[in-house]
Amino acid sequence: MxxxxxxxxxxxxxxxxxxxxxxxxxxxxxxxxxxxxxxxxxxxxxxxxxxxxxxxxxxxxxxxxxxxxxxxxxxxxxxxxxxxxxxxxxxxKKELTICGYLKDGLDNTSIDGATISNSAQTKGSISDTNGYFSLKNISLSDTLLISFLGYKTLSIPASRFKEEHCETYVLSASSYLLNEVVVQEYLASGILKTQDGSIKINPKNLDILSGLSEPDILQNIQLLPGIESPTETASGLYIRGGSPDQNLILWDGIKMYNSDHFFGMISAFNPYITSDVKVSRSGTKAEYGDRVSGVIDIKTDNTIPSKTEGGFGLNMTHADAYLKIPLSEKVGVLVSGRRSITDIIQTPVFNNLSEQVFQNSSITENQNFFDPEFSESDELFNFHDVTLKLIANLSEKDRLVISNLITKNKLDYTFQDTQFDISSSDKLDIKNFGTNLTWNRNWNDRFSSKAQFYYSDYDFNYLGDNIFSTESVVTAKTNSIKELGASLLTDWKLNEHLTLSNGYQFFSNQVAYLLQYDDFIQNDDQTSPTHALYSQLNFNKPKQWYIDLGLRGSYYSGQNAVFLEPRIYAERILSDNFRLKASGEIKNQAISQIIEFTTQDFGLENQVWALSSEADIPILKSGQFSAGLLYSNNGWNLDIDGYYKSIDGLTSITRGFESAEDNLSEGTSTSTGIDFLLKKKFNNYSTWIGYTYSTTNFLFDDLNQGNSFRGNNDITHSLTWSHAYKWKGFQFSLGWKYRSGIPFSQASGFVDNEDETFIEYEEINAETLPAYHRADFSALYKFQLSKKPNSPVGKFGFSLLNVYGRRNQLSKNFGLFNVTDENNDTTVELGQIDRFSLRTTPNFVFRLEF
The missing domain is CATH 3.55.50.30 (Phage tail protein beta-alpha-beta fold)
Structure with a gap:
């Protein structure tokens, strides 16, 4: 002791x-x-x-x-x-100033918004759009922590950094992200294949694609198998047999009813402020409703920058600029604008686009019919879009986002012939305004919610007079949609493998249109509130199963109708490289576009939005099923997907068939096909082939003797072969597009009597136009203005559409024309109206981003 x-x-x-x-x-x-x-x-x-x-x-x-x-x-x-x-x-104690660049370990894209902190201090930094970061007053004994949502945190001793030399540091995706993304580079860098079957496009990290000198959201989508634009426009997207008005297009949660500039040639959405675009061809989640075909969900940047960032650019059709401004550490503002330069300078690109857009319209006909010596015209055309966004991190759990978008297209055309003392005019205005307020809250690690309120206002106005009338005949067309919506969505992670999502959505459409020609007047004005409830269960067991099982119920109060829409998407992971997939879905749609013929002499924008009604426009109903496989290994990607889609509730006024039968008829469409994609990457070179085989058939009891016939845009074969190569700061892309010609109805003659005048046709859509093919090329050079870190980045881009100048025929129609002979006698003749593709069109772009 x-x-x-x-x-x-x-x-x-x-x-x-x-x-x-x-x-x-x-x-x-x-x-x-x-x-x-x-x-x-x-x-x-x-x-x-x-x-x-x-x-x-x-x-x-x-x-x-x-x-x-x-x-x-x-x-x-x-x-x-x-x-x-x-x-x-x-x-x-030696103090360092360190810097570096952050890259994604799978697709080598820059990581924007990552946090770089010193474990010995409270201060840190955030990586910019190029993945660049820098920190001062760092000790050799310090340790740097680099973190970003969805990626594993990287811990690096300061002694590993080299002063005055910025190394590249790679972040690895966390297991959560690896489960979500199946293929990091589906077609090119910036295009991802996700596990829920959708395709995500990140324009910020997107490699250059053939025919495009800079990203165009809706043009990029057309490179995916199963998506076609037979009219060569950005907005005319047919997704697996569905028409453009059957696609749901969302911009920051706002439904878009006008998605283009320049009559469809350019997307209305600025790619330089877009964070990602989600494209679903089938197997869509239950939260998406009121459309029977594809989904295009566009989201703009939601990050609060650590410092002011921006960029501006100029090409041969328009100029744009954007700014990201931090008002504080928790509040940021994003503002952007684009405007056409076509009313200031008419470039070769503008002239080619105008020729393609205005062919067969009153504008072109006036120029061709009258003597240029005695006639003059004045054409004012411009377009612009503006966005304004506020992002506020109210707390660690709450985020408030307010998004606003304004798009406008304006055409003011006048024509006068002094020899005959006649004149005409065409005035067209298309406006779209949308605003959305979103509140996201993470209640805890397992439960989150999102509340949205949005308003969308679409206005279309056309006013014109007819140059050939002896009296003043005014043609007018207006179309407006005012939509107010709200939703509450929740996500509840039940356990490691199960997540339950529930939601309520409300939107009210007020849809009006007016068609007026001489004594003819047709108008409609309806309001239809819609309520929807949905629930979706996600089962995700890594390396085994991924299943989305959903049910959506919608009540259309205007038609007093209730519809249930089951949805399922399943994926079986057989190995790290091989997967099987299948999907099924039922959808409904209460608003669609109808064909109107009163303004055909103008030749542009002859469709109007209208609500379904019991009298003549039924609610569209669709069912789609698909199954396929996905293989990915060692730079190889193989994706095969077969599908079947049927749509009920089509009418002859919504599809606009060329037929002598003018009665209203209701029918169905059936589309079947297989989409195939094969891609291989070899270091800096990659190549891919996309192929689609499909058929679309219509069946109307009152048309074609009750027999089925080919759909208006039925394309049997479609093939795209693309190549991409990177070398230092350069990118090159070359692509070739081939597709079968679309069908048309051949005219056999016409009837001209006192009672009526009309064209007689053979079997509906029994003939086929010649095959379509063209090659496109693009090049891009990216450089820094100085060797200093974080210096502005410049870009020069060049594209060449339709390299070998083939004039592909896009459509063939027929019309009746008054012909005056040398004796001043007037007769009626049957004439052919052809529409052709864009000529060889070069484009240049310069951009500067800081």
Whole structure:
């Protein structure tokens, strides 16, 4: 027992001796070190010149030697390097300025918004759009932590960084992200294949694609198998047999009823502020409703920048600029604008696009019919879009986002012939305004919610007069949609594998249109509130199963109708490289476009939005089933997907068939097909082939003797072969597109008598146009304006559409024309109206981003 008391006494004595009250006031460091050597029986080695320059002010109670040395390191910017229990070396603490670039480990894209923090300090930095970051006053003994949502946190000792040299650091996706993304580079960098069957496009990280000198959201989508634009427009997208008005297009949660500029040639959405575009061809989630075909969900940037960022650019049709401005650490603003330059300068690109757009319209006919010596015209055309977005992180759990979008297209055309003293005019305005407020809250690690309120306002106005009328005949067309919507969505993670999503959606459409020509007037004005409830269960067991099982119920109060829409998407993971997939879905749609013929002499925009009604426009109903496989390994990607889609509730006024039968008829469409994609990447070179075989058939009881016939845009074969190559700061892309010709109805003659005049047709859509094919080329050079880190980045781009100049025939129609002979006798003749593709069209772009 005595020995134990002695041992405890010795331990207490050592402890009491090792902890001492310390007080130094303006004491030279050399004297402090001598005193510490005496108290703690240690020895310090140091440079005497350096030590003489340092003064110590330190007060500590019952401090150990390690606590004292740590405080001295912090106060004097020095380092005590411990050799053993007795000897220490005192060194000057070197401070570094470090920098670097962050890349995604799978697709090598830049990571924007990652947090870089010093574990020894409270300050940090955030990577910019190029993945660049920098930190000052870093000690060699510090450790840097790099973190970003969905990626594994990277811990790097400061000693690994090289001063004045910015290395690239790679972040690996966390297991959650790896489960979500199946193929990181589906067609090119910036195009991802996700596990729920959709395709995600990130325009910011997108490689250059053939025919495009810069990203165009709706043009990029057309490269996916199963998506066609027979009219060569950006907005005329037919997804697996569905027409463009059957696609749901969302911009930050706002339904879009006009998605283009320049009569469809350019997307109305600025790609430089877009974070990602989600495209679903089938197997859509239950939260998406009121459309029976594909889904295009566009989301703009939601990050709050650490400093002001921006960019501007100019091509041969328009100019654009954007700014991302941090108002504080928790609030940021995003603003952008694009405007056409066509009313300032008419470039070769504008002339080619105008020729393609205005062919067979009153504008072109006037120029061809009248003598240019005695006629003159004035054409004012422009378009613009503006976005304004506020992002506020209200707390660690709450985020508020307010998004606004305005798009406008304007045409003011006048024509006058002095020889015959006649004139005409065409005035067209298309406006779309949308605003959305979204509140996201993460209640805890397992439960989150999203509340949205949005308003969308679409206005279409056309006013024109007929140059050939003896009296003033005014043609007018208006179409407006005012939509107010709200929704509440929740996600509840039940366990490691199960997530339950529930939601309520409300939207009210007020849809009106007016068609007026001479004594003919047709108008409609309806309001139809819609309520929808949905529930979706997601089962995700990594490397085995991924299943989305959903049910959506919608009540269309305008038609007093209730519809249930079951949805399922399933994927069986057989190995790391091989997967099987299948989907099924039922959808309904209460608003669609109808064909109107009163403004055909203008030749543009002859469709109007209308609500379903019991009288003549039924609610559209569709069912789609698909199954396929996916293989990915060693740079090879193979994706095969077969599908079947049927749509009920089509009418002859919504599809606009060329037929002598003018009675209203209701029918169905059936589309079957297989989409095939094969891609291989070899280092800096990649090539891919996309092929679709499909058929679309219509069946109307009152048309074509009750026999089925080919759909208006039935394309049996479609093939795309693309190549991409990167070399230093250059990117090159070459692509070739081939597709079967679309069908048309051949005219056999016409009837002209006192009672009526009409064209007689043979079997509907029994003839086929010649095959379509063209080659496109693009090149891009990216460079930094200086060697300084974070310097502005410049881009030069060039594209060439239709390299070998083939004039593809896009459509063939027929019309009746008054022909005056040399005796001034007027007769009616049957004429052919052909529409051709775009000529060889070069484009240039210059951009600067900072």
């Amino acid at each position: 005595r020995r134990i008391y002695i041992l405890l006494f010795l331990l207490f004595s050592i402890s009491a001796f090792s902890q001492k009250d310390i007080q130094f006031t303006n004491t030279p460091l050399s004297e402090v070190l001598i005193e510490l050597e005496a108290i703690y029986a240690v020895k310090f080695s140091y440079n005497s010149t350096f030590v003489e320059q340092k003064q110590v002010n330190l007060q500590l109670e019952k401090a150990s030697l390690s606590e004292i040395l740590k405080r001295l390191e912090q106060e004097l910017n020095v380092v005590f390097d411990k050799i053993d229990e007795r000897y220490y070396i005192l060194k000057v």
